[in-house]
Amino acid sequence: MRAFFIGRFQPYHLGHHEVIKNILNEVDELIIGIGSAQESHSLENPFTAGERVWMISKALDELKIEKKIYIIPLEDIKRNSLWVAHVKEMVPPFDVVYSNNPLVKRLFKEAGVEVRGTHLYNRVEYQGTEIRKKMINGENWKKYVPKAVVEVIETIDGINRIKEIISKDI
Numbered sequence: 708m709r710a711f712f713i714g715r716f717q718p719y720h721l722g723h724h725e726v727i728k729n730i731l732n733e734v735d736e737l738i739i740g741i742g743s744a745q746e747s748h749s750l751e752n753p754f755t756a757g758e759r760v761w762m763i764s765k766a767l768d769e770l771k772i773e774k775k776i777y778i779i780p781l782e783d784i785k786r787n788s789l790w791v792a793h794v795k796e797m798v799p800p801f802d803v804v805y806s807n808n809p810l811v812k813r814l815f816k817e818a819g820v821e822v823r824g825t826h827l828y829n830r831v832e833y834q835g836t837e838i839r840k841k842m843i844n845g846e847n848w849k850k851y852v853p854k855a856v857v858e859v860i861e862t863i864d865g866i867n868r869i870k871e872i873i874s875k876d877i
């Protein structure tokens with residue numbers, strides 16, 4: 708069975724990492740869709756699609772998973788009613804979708820695809836918005852993401868990027 712899981716992963720954090728480990732216990736193959744792929748260099752979406760591919764694949768390498776995992780960036784489209792067809796065009800066929808996003812769940816349900824909920828691990832601490840705030844405020848953000856993600860963000864000078872975006876906004 709092949710599953711599809713989508714997120715923005717800004718950044719990919721330990722909550723996502725746990726969800727993916729759990730999904731992989733239930734399925735044979737997994738497609739990870741990187742949503743809003745066209746977005747980058749903003750407060751909500753600081754990292755490019757390519758950087759997010761890098762973060763996720765490096766973090767998953769450390770788990771030494773033998774199952775097939777596809778990581779595929781997906782741009783948003785303006786029409787929600789056509790979005791499932793857009794996703795299906797861009798990724799290999801899948802049997803089940805894992806999501807907690809009400810819009811994502813509804814759109815796939817209407818398209819007749821089985822949808823399963825996910826439980827984000829320690830949701831209080833592992834939240835993209837909170838982690839981005841910590842990056843801006845000089846607080847410890849590193850403990851909320853896999854080590855591989857710290858390395859990618861440091862390599863791309865990601866923290867200074869976010870701070871400079873802020874200063875431009877002000």
Ligand code: NAP
Nearest residue numbers: 713714715742743783784786787790807808825827834835
């Ligand atoms: P999102 O808008 O990135 O996230 C919404 C919220 O849900 C965030 O707070 C996120 O936390 C949280 N979240 C993510 N995964 C979760 C999980 N497994 N359990 C509990 N909470 C979770 O939405 P998304 O669901 O992660 O990604 C959906 C993507 O599909 C977006 O890029 C969206 O633009 C795209 N989409 C596009 C269309 C269209 O183009 N018409 C239609 C539908 C959806 P974190 O920030 O911590 O991840």
